[in-house]
Amino acid sequence: MSGRVPVVTGTGIICSVGCDSESVWQSLIRGNSGLAHLTLFHSTRHGQAPVAEVVADVDRLCGSAVRGSRSDKLAYIAVRQALADAGLEDAIGSFGNRAGVVLGATVGGVRGTEQFLDGLLRGNVRRYGLLRYHECASATDLCAKAFRCFGPTTTLSTACSGGAMAIAMAGRLIESGAADIMIAGGCDSLCRLTVNGFGSLLLLDPNGCRPFDANRAGISLGEGAAALIIESAQSAAKRGVPVLAVLTGWGCTCDAFHATAPDSNGDGAYRAMSGALRRAGLVPASINHVNAHGTGTSGNDLAESKAIKRLFSEAIPPVLSTKGLLGHTLGASGAIDSVICVKSIEHGGPPMSPRFETVDPDIGFAPVRKTSAEPQSHVMNNAFGFGGNNVSLVFSRAFDAASGPISLGGPSSTARTSRFSIAGVGVVSPMGNAAETMFVACSSVGATASLREIVAPLPPRRVRVYCCSDDFGAREEIAVGRRRRLERIQLMTLVAAKRSCRGLSLENVDGERICVAMGTGLGSASATAAFVEPVVADDSAAPSPQRFTNAVHNALASQVAIEISARGLNSTVTHREISFESALWHGTQEILAGNSDYAVVGGADELTPYLLSAGARWGWWDENTLPLRPLSANLTRRQRAMPGEGAVVFCLTRSGGDRHALAEVACVSFGRFATDEDGKIAADREAGWIETELAGHGVSLKQIDMVLSAANGLPSLDDMYISVVATLGRRAGRNIRHGCYKHLCGEYHTASAFGMAMAVGLVSESVSPDALLSPGGNCRVVLLYTLSVDGTRAMVCVSRPGAIP
Amino acid sequence: MSIEEQIEDLKGKIIAALDLEDVTPEDIDPDAPLFQEGLGLDSIDALELVVMLEKEYGISVKDIEVTKKAFASVRALAIFIAENHAS
Numbered sequence: 001m002s003g004r005v006p007v008v009t010g011t012g013i014i015c016s017v018g019c020d021s022e023s024v025w026q027s028l029i030r031g032n033s034g035l036a037h038l039t040l041f042h043s044t045r046h047g048q049a050p051v052a053e054v055v056a057d058v059d060r061l062c063g064s065a066v067r068g069s070r071s072d073k074l075a076y077i078a079v080r081q082a083l084a085d086a087g088l089e090d091a092i093g094s095f096g097n098r099a100g101v102v103l104g105a106t107v108g109g110v111r112g113t114e115q116f117l118d119g120l121l122r123g124n125v126r127r128y129g130l131l132r133y134h135e136c137a138s139a140t141d142l143c144a145k146a147f148r149c150f151g152p153t154t155t156l157s158t159a160c161s162g163g164a165m166a167i168a169m170a171g172r173l174i175e176s177g178a179a180d181i182m183i184a185g186g187c188d189s190l191c192r193l194t195v196n197g198f199g200s201l202l203l204l205d206p207n208g209c210r211p212f213d214a215n216r217a218g219i220s221l222g223e224g225a226a227a228l229i230i231e232s233a234q235s236a237a238k239r240g241v242p243v244l245a246v247l248t249g250w251g252c253t254c255d256a257f258h259a260t261a262p263d264s265n266g267d268g269a270y271r272a273m274s275g276a277l278r279r280a281g282l283v284p285a286s287i288n289h290v291n292a293h294g295t296g297t298s299g300n301d302l303a304e305s306k307a308i309k310r311l312f313s314e315a316i317p318p319v320l321s322t323k324g325l326l327g328h329t330l331g332a333s334g335a336i337d338s339v340i341c342v343k344s345i346e347h348g349g350p351p352m353s354p355r356f357e358t359v360d361p362d363i364g365f366a367p368v369r370k371t372s373a374e375p376q377s378h379v380m381n382n383a384f385g386f387g388g389n390n391v392s393l394v395f396s397r398a399f400d401a402a403s404g405p406i407s408l409g410g411p412s413s414t415a416r417t418s419r420f421s422i423a424g425v426g427v428v429s430p431m432g433n434a435a436e437t438m439f440v441a442c443s444s445v446g447a448t449a450s451l452r453e454i455v456a457p458l459p460p461r462r463v464r465v466y467c468c469s470d471d472f473g474a475r476e477e478i479a480v481g482r483r484r485r486l487e488r489i490q491l492m493t494l495v496a497a498k499r500s501c502r503g504l505s506l507e508n509v510d511g512e513r514i515c516v517a518m519g520t521g522l523g524s525a526s527a528t529a530a531f532v533e534p535v536v537a538d539d540s541a542a543p544s545p546q547r548f549t550n551a552v553h554n555a556l557a558s559q560v561a562i563e564i565s566a567r568g569l570n571s572t573v574t575h576r577e578i579s580f581e582s583a584l585w586h587g588t589q590e591i592l593a594g595n596s597d598y599a600v601v602g603g604a605d606e607l608t609p610y611l612l613s614a615g616a617r618w619g620w621w622d623e624n625t626l627p628l629r630p631l632s633a634n635l636t637r638r639q640r641a642m643p644g645e646g647a648v649v650f651c652l653t654r655s656g657g658d659r660h661a662l663a664e665v666a667c668v669s670f671g672r673f674a675t676d677e678d679g680k681i682a683a684d685r686e687a688g689w690i691e692t693e694l695a696g697h698g699v700s701l702k703q704i705d706m707v708l709s710a711a712n713g714l715p716s717l718d719d720m721y722i723s724v725v726a727t728l729g730r731r732a733g734r735n736i737r738h739g740c741y742k743h744l745c746g747e748y749h750t751a752s753a754f755g756m757a758m759a760v761g762l763v764s765e766s767v768s769p770d771a772l773l774s775p776g777g778n779c780r781v782v783l784l785y786t787l788s789v790d791g792t793r794a795m796v797c798v799s800r801p802g803a804i805p
Numbered sequence: 806m807s808i809e810e811q812i813e814d815l816k817g818k819i820i821a822a823l824d825l826e827d828v829t830p831e832d833i834d835p836d837a838p839l840f841q842e843g844l845g846l847d848s849i850d851a852l853e854l855v856v857m858l859e860k861e862y863g864i865s866v867k868d869i870e871v872t873k874k875a876f877a878s879v880r881a882l883a884i885f886i887a888e889n890h891a892s
Contacts (some may be wrong), residue, residue, distance in 0.1 A: 201852055202869045217868075261848060481845050484824040544861050545852035 003234030006174040006247040007398060008537060011339040012078040012185075015224030015326050016052035019061060019317060020081055022342065024326075024336075025343040029371040031354040031705065033325045035220055037206045038195070041114075044540040046195050052222030052327030053190060069109030069133035072142045074225035074332075075187035079143045082183065086229035087241050089713025092181065093148030099672050100151030101144045102169050103227075104162025104186035106331040106552065108136035110528065110573075111191040117536045118299050119279070122568040126458060131353030131614050135522065136553070137575040139187050139225075141790045150672045151179040151587045153792050154575040154582035157331070157553035157636030160185050160293070161569030163226065164334025164393055170230045172589055180229020180235040186335035193528065194221055194330065196535045197548035201260065209328070211321035212305065212367050214360035216296045222683075226335035228342070233494065236330035243398035245342045249282065251275025252595075253387020254570035256511060256561040259485075259549045261299050262388060266307035267313045268567065269293075271378065271389035271512065273311050276767070279376070280394040284312045287394070288376040289350040291337045293384045294321025294367070295328050298409065300384065305363040320368040324355035334383030334391060341379040341395045344801070348373035385556020388569050420588050421661035421801070424651035425757050426499030426602075428492040430466040430644060433473050433742050434499065435757065439766035442744055442758070446594070447771060449644075449744055456612035463612050463621055466644030466746025468492060470799050473499070478563070487524045489548045489606035490559050492647035497560040497600055498648040506598060515568035515596040516557045517587035518649075519579030521749020523553035523572075525608040556604060560649075568596045577710060578670050579603060580753040581794030584650075585668045591654050602649030603750025612643060620714070621749070630711035630740045631718055631773060642714040644746015650760075661801045663760040669699035670794035672780035673787065681720040681787070687727040690795055691781070699797050699804055701728065705779040706737040708772065712747045720787055737779075739772035752786040752794070759784050759798035811871040819879070822857040823850050835879040851876055864889045 014022065016034025027034075036050035039410050054074065062073045079101070083089045092099055096793040112130040119125035132138075137155045144153045152173050170184035178286040188194075198204050198219060205218040236243050253275065255268035262269065277284060293304055308316060322337055329336055345351055353367035381393045425435040429447035432438035441447055452467040474483055483491065499515075506514060527550040534541045547553060551667020554572035561570050569590050573582040580603030587599030615621050620641050655664055671689070674682040674700050691701045707728065709721040725738040740761075745754040759782040761767030769776050780803040784796040797804070806814065816830040819839075828844065837843040840851065851872050856865045864886065866872060875885035 046815060200856070201849075202855070202867065206867075256845070259849065480827050484826060485849070540857045546849050549849060 003232055004175050004177060005233040006171040006230045007233050007236050007243045008228050008245045008342050009231055009236050009243060010082040010088065010229035010243050011107055011244065011342055012081030012085060013224065013226040013339050014054060014074055014077045015329060015336060016054055016222055017326060019056050019077065019635065021339050023344060025347065027339065028322060028340065028351045029380055031325065031352050034222065040190050041192060043195055045693040046204060048663060050208045051190060051222060068138055068142045069112045070189035070334040071105060071108055071187050071739050072133055072139040074223065075103060075139035076142055076146065076190060078185055078225040079147065079183055082227040082229050083147060085144060095181055097150040098148045098179055099152045099181040100173065101140050101149050101183040102156065102166045103140045104156045104158065104331045104334065105136035105139055106157060106159050106162055106168040106188050107191050107193055108661050109138055110135035110193045111189050114192050114532055114536055117533060121537050128614055128617050131418055134428040135574065135576065140575065142234055143183060144672055149183065150674060152671050154573060154578065154670060154790050157572050157574040157583060158389040159387065159552050159554050160328065160330050161334055161383040161385035161389045161391040162331035164338065164381065164383035164391040165252060167228060167247065167335065167338055167393060168252055169393055169586065171247045171250055172593065173229060174232050177588065181229065181231040183227055185225060186332040187225035188223060188330040188332050190221060190223040192535050193532055193551065193678060196543055196737040197531065200543055200548055203297055204315065205296055208355065209323055210355045211294035211296045211323055212301050212363055214358040216298065216301060217299055219295045219323065220327040222329040223783065224329045224332045224336060224338045226332055228335065228338055241432060245345045245395040246398045247393065248396040249276035249280030249394030251279065251392045252569040253390045254558065254561045254567050255390065256565050256567045259555060260386050260775060262303040262384060264299065264303055266310065268390045269304055269307035269382065269384055269474050270310050272392040273307060276380065276392040276394045280293060282394065285315060286378045287317050287380050289318040289320065289379055290457060291341050291381045292321045293318050293382045294323055296323060302362055304382065311769065315367055316349050318368045319365065320350050324353060326362060328791035334381065337381045337383065338393060338395065341381045344379060345376045345397050345805050346465065347393060349376050357766065372781045378389050387570065388643065389554055389558060418592050419655035420591060420652045420665040422650050422654045422663045422665065422760055423504055423556060423653050423661060423671045424500040424502060424664060425760055426496035426649045427757055428468050428472045428496050429646040429648065429745055429754055430468055433469065440742065442761065443768040444773045454607065455580065456614040456616055457609050461616060464642055466608065468645055480658055485546055486559065487527045489524050489604055490550065492561050492606065493556050493602065493604040494559060496602060496647040496649040496799040498563060498582060500600060500651040501507060501564055504651055509597060511565040511567040513597040514564065514566035514600065515570065516560050516566045516600045517571040517573065517583035518557040518560065518602055518752065519573045519583035519750050520553060520556055521574065521576055521579055521605050522608065522611065523536060523556065523574065524550050525611060526606060529608065529610055534539050554617065560600060566600060575750065575792060576749055576790055577788035578792050578794040579665040581668060581786060581796055584796060585670060588652060588665065589667055592650065597653060599652045600649060601652060602647060603753030604647035604796065605645055605748040605750050607643055607645045613805055615643060624647045624762065629743055630713045631738065641714050641747040644748045644751065646745050646748065646754050648757050657720050663763045664799050664801050666699050666804050667694055667797040667798055669693040670792065672791045673793045675709040681724060683723040686724050687731050690728060691731055693795065694797060702734065702737055703781045703804060704732065704783045705781050706739050706774055707783045707785050708739045708741060708755055710742060710752055710755060711740040712742040717787065717789060737774045737776055739769060739774035741772055745775065752784060755784050756796060756798060757760065763798060763800040807815050808887060812879050813840055813887060815883055818857060819854065819858055822853050837878060839876050839878055856875060862886050862890050
C-alpha cells in the first residue's frame with residue numbers, strides 16, 4: 001500500500017440512538033429506533049411526523065466553553081470523539097498545517113437564525129449573537145480552532161451528500177499530499193427550515209420512513225454528526241496506530257436533471273458507484289454490502305435500486321439503509337453511514353435494515369432483514385443529494401497497512417505541479433456583466449461601480465451598497481420556464497457560468513467530463529429568509545416548496561450543471577471568504593485526478609437584508625464616503641467596508657491544450673493562519689507557508705509581481721494583509737506590490753472570485769494596475785490572497801500563459 | 806360559481822402562484838395537460854399548486870398521488886375543487 005493511501009484511524013458519532021460510535025453500532029445491530037415525537041420545537045403542521053432527535057444534553061456533552069449553534073456542537077462532539085479514538089485528542093495540534101478539517105453541512109446554524117427571527121417577531125428582541133453561527137462554516141471553524149488544526153479547512157454543502165463528499169475530499173487532500181491527517185465528516189441539526197421544507201414537498205412519511213418498502217411514503221428527518229480521522233497510511237504507520245479501514249474508492253457525479261428529484265433511471269448514482277469501484281481497483285463482486293442512501297422516498301429508492309441492479313446485475317449484495325432507525329440526518333448522513341461501514345469492517349456485518357415489510361415489484365429486492373456478523377472486506381456507502389449531487393465511497397479492510405493485498409489501480413495522480421488554463425471568464429458584477437467590458441470599465445480613469453442605497457430592515461436604515469444592475473442578462477441567457485423558478489443569486493450564477501463557457505463548444509464535450517464547483521458564503525439567504533419567516537410567525541403556515549428547494553446552498557452548482565449539462569463532480573462550498581478558492585481547488589483536482597476535462601468554477605453571493613442589518617449592528621459598513629478605499633495611506637482615517645454582491649465563474653482546463661488561455665493557475669492552497677499572542681496574524685509564519693506552498697507547485701516567491709488581497713477598508717483586516725505582503729517582500733529580497741479590488745465590487749464572501757477575474761485582467765494586460773490601487777508596470781504573475789477573520793485563508797497563483805514553466 | 810367561471814378564476818390563480826410571467830389566461834387551454842406538455846410545469850409546480858389550493862380554497866392535500874388526477878388539466882382541477890370545497 002502506497003504511503004499516501006487514505007486510511008481511517010478514528011470515528012465518532014452523535015445521533016438519536018447514541019453519543020458514540022460503538023453505542024450507535026450496538027444499537028443499530030439490535031434494530032433500536034431513534035424515531036420519536038418532535039420536541040425540539042413545536043410544529044402544528046408537521047409535528048405528527050416522527051423524527052430522530054438527539055435527546056442527550058448537547059450543551060453538557062460539549063462543556064460550557066464551546067460556543068456555537070446546535071449543529072456546531074454536534075460536530076464538535078463527534079470530532080472530539082474521533083480524535084480520541086485515533087489517539088490524537090492531545091496530539092493533533094502538533095501537526096500544524098499538515099492536519100485539517102472538512103465537514104459537510106446543509107443547514108448550519110439555521111436553528112439559531114430561526115430563534116433570532118422568533119424573538120424579533122414575538123417581542124422585537126434582537127438576539128444578534130445567534131446570527132454569528134448562521135453559516136455552515138461555523139462548525140468547521142469551531143473544530144479547527146478547538147483542536148488547533150492549521151491545514152486545509154473548508155465546508156461543503158451538497159445537501160444530503162455533504163458528509164460523504166467531505167470524506168471524498170479529505171481522501172483527495174491526503175492522496176494529493178496537501179495534508180497528512182484530515183478530520184472529515186458532517187453535521188446537521190433539526191430545524192423548522194428542513195421540517196417544513198420536506199413537509200412542503202410532501203416527503204415526510206407520517207408513520208416513519210420505510211426504505212425500499214413497496215409502501216414507503218417519504219423520509220423521517222433526523223439530526224446528528226459524525227467524523228472520521230482520515231490520514232495517510234504513512235502517517236498512521238509512523239504513529240503506530242491501528243488502521244480501522246482503508247478509504248479505497250470515491251466517485252462523485254451529478255444527475256444534471258432536476259432541483260430535487262433524482263434522474264429516474266439512476267444513471268448518476270450508477271456512475272458514482274462504478275467510479276468509486278474503479279478508483280478502488282475492484283470489481284462489483286468484491287463488495288460485501290451496500291450501505292444505501294435509501295431515504296424512503298419513492299423517487300430515491302427506485303432510482304438507487306436501478307443503479308444497484310445495473311452495477312451488480314444478478315449478484316446483488318446485501319443492501320441496507322440506516323435511515324429507518326436514525327432518520328435522514330441530511331449533511332451528517334453520509335458521514336454517519338461511513339462510520340457504520342467502518343464498524344462493520346471492524347465487527348463483521350452487515351447490520352439489519354428494519355421497518356421493511358413488503359417488496360416493491362419495481363425494486364425487486366429486499367434490504368437486509370437480520371444482522372449478520374460475516375467478515376466484510378469491501379463495503380460501499382452511497383449518499384445522494386438534492387440537485388443530483390451523488391457520492392459513493394468504498395471502505396476496505398486493511399489486511400496490512402504496510403503492503404496489503406489491496407489493489408490501488410485507480411486513475412488518480414499525486415502530481416502537484418500541473419498548470420490549469422483559464423479558458424473563459426463570466427461575470428455579473430457591479431462593474432459590468434461581461435468580462436471584456438468590465439476590464440475596460442475597471443481601467444478607465446475615475447471608474448465607479450454601480451452603487452445604490454437600500455434599506456436594511458432592523459431598524460430601518462439606509463445602507464450604501466455595490467449592486468449588480470437588474471438587467472444583468474438573465475432574460476437573454478435563461479429560458480423563461482426556468483427563470484421564473486429561480487432566485488436572483490441563482491440567475492446571476494447561471495448567467496456568469498454560461499458566459500464563462502461561451503465559445504468553448506462545451507456542448508461537444510461529454511457532460512461526464514465536466515465538473516462544477518461553486519463557492520458561496522450565504523447561498524440564497526433571501527430564499528431562506530422568505531421560507532423561514534412565515535413558518536416562524538405561524539407554525540401552521542404553508543410555505544412555498546419552490547423557495548425551499550432554492551434555499552438549499554447547492555442549488556447554485558446543481559442549477560449550473562442542469563444549464564450546461566455537466567454530469568461530473570458537483571460541489572458547492574460554503575466556507576466564508578475562502579468558499580471560492582476551496583471550490584477552485586475542488587474543480588482543478590478533478591482535472592488533475594483525470595476525472596474531468598473541464599471545471600466550471602466560481603463564486604456568488606447576493607445582498608440580503610438581514611446581512612445588511614447584522615453588518616450594520618456589528619459596525620462593518622461605511623456610512624460616510626464613496627467609494628470604498630482599501631489600503632488607504634492614511635491609516636488613522638481608514639474607512640469601513642461597504643456591502644457588495646456578484647457572481648464570477650471561470651471555465652478551466654488542463655494547460656497545454658491547443659486552446660488560447662487567458663491566464664494560467666499554477667497553485668491553489670487553503671488552510672488556517674496562525675496568530676501571535678496579541679491576536680495579530682503571525683506574518684513570518686504566514687509568509688513561510690506561502691513560500692513553501694508556491695515552491696511545492698514549482699513557483700518561486702521571486703516570480704510574484706503583485707499580491708492581490710481582499711483588503712476591504714476594515715483596519716483590522718487591512719493591517720494583516722499589509723504585514724504579510726511586506727514580509728513576503730523581505731523574503732523575496734525585492735518589493736512585491738500590493739493591489740486590491742474590493743473598492744470595485746464591495747464586500748461579500750466570494751468577492752475573491754471577482755479578484756481572480758482582476759488577476760486574469762492584470763496578467764493579460766486588460767486591466768491596468770492603477771485600477772487595483774497599485775500603480776506600476778505590468779504584472780506577469782499575481783498571487784490572489786484572501787483572509788477570513790474567522791481564521792482561514794487561501795491563495796491562488798495566477799500567471800500569464802507560459803510565464804511559469 | 807359554475808365550473809366555467811371557476812376555470813377562469815383558476816387560470817389567474819395558477820399564473821400568480823407559479824409566476825408565469827409570459828402566460829396570459831387566454832393562453833391556457835382548460836382541457837390541455839397542465840404538466841410536461843402544455844405549460845411545461847414540473848413536480849415542484851404541482852406542490853406550489855397544493856399550497857395554492859390550501860390558501861385559496863382551504864383544501865388540504867397530503868398525498869401527491871391525489872394531485873395526479875386533480876392536476877390533469879385546469880378543468881379537472883376546477884372539478885376537484887368543486888367536489889372537495891363543497892364536501
